[in-house]
Amino acid sequence: MTYPASELILNADGSIYHLRLLPEDVADTVLVVGDPDRVGLISQFFDRIEVKKQHREFVTHTGSIGKKRFTVVSSGIGADNVEIVMTELDAVRNIDLKRREPLSGLNPLKIIRIGTSGSLQHDIPLGSVVASSAGVGLDGLLDFYATDESLWAPEFCAELRQTLQLRLQPYAVEASATLLNGITSRLIPNLYTGITLTCPGFYAPQGRSLRLSPQVPDSIALLQQFSWNGNRITNFEMETAAYYLFGKLLGHEMLSLSAIVANRVSNEFALEPEKIVQKLIRDTLDWLVA
């Protein structure tokens, strides 16, 4: 199979279209973030930075701490950007870009999201961290991909669809068990696990109303009561389920960690969200280099 120029799109230097990366630019462990400015906040802890690239909202730094090599990539906001980041990281790892052919065997990545999020539970306060045991996607991406994979908790998704009066079908995907066990075995204060709801917007999809109102006005109270296999819905954000979906479909290990900067029950927003994110960055790097 040879991928044509319109499908596997390469720049003049042979790099992949949006991310502008070459195979040698990507480490086995990738940290993904939404905010492009967060890439430098992570790479400031590297002993050495070997790659710095940027195109649109996709900023990449690759470097190392001791012998451990990391790539940090920003996606910008939303599941549609995650589709690009995951597909292009995977292409760089698993396609021979010069020959335009799949490489034999799978070269899996370990991918960890370091993001921000709003808590849906009173007892998950500002400043805590949620490791998403599963992501539930309200973005509709799954509808476009052919897959035989059985996804997690279809009954839960059907119930959610009814409660939120959605026309689209939510999907649910679990975290990498290895990565989730890895982080939960660390003694990180204020670390919670639970189901993350990945929304296709920040306002009505997350129950917020400014001049426009959500279709279901009491969605936060309704969502708080949902649980599956003992896991409740803990938080709202905008990328996790898409990362978990592409991690599963493409064969990469994926875990999403969220710094809680909003609490939607107590109606609070962090005064200094940067400090909460910086702590999560340090805790995550300590875990990964240990």
Ligand SMILES: O=P(O)(O)O[C@H]1O[C@H](CO)[C@@H](O)[C@H]1O
């Ligand atoms: O801080 P990041 O990683 O961007 O994550 C969260 O913040 C953004 C919304 O403000 C969305 O991308 C959401 O997922």
Ligand SMILES: O=c1cc[nH]c(=O)[nH]1
């Ligand atoms: O409430 C919040 C906070 C951060 N990111 C989100 O998507 N929602």
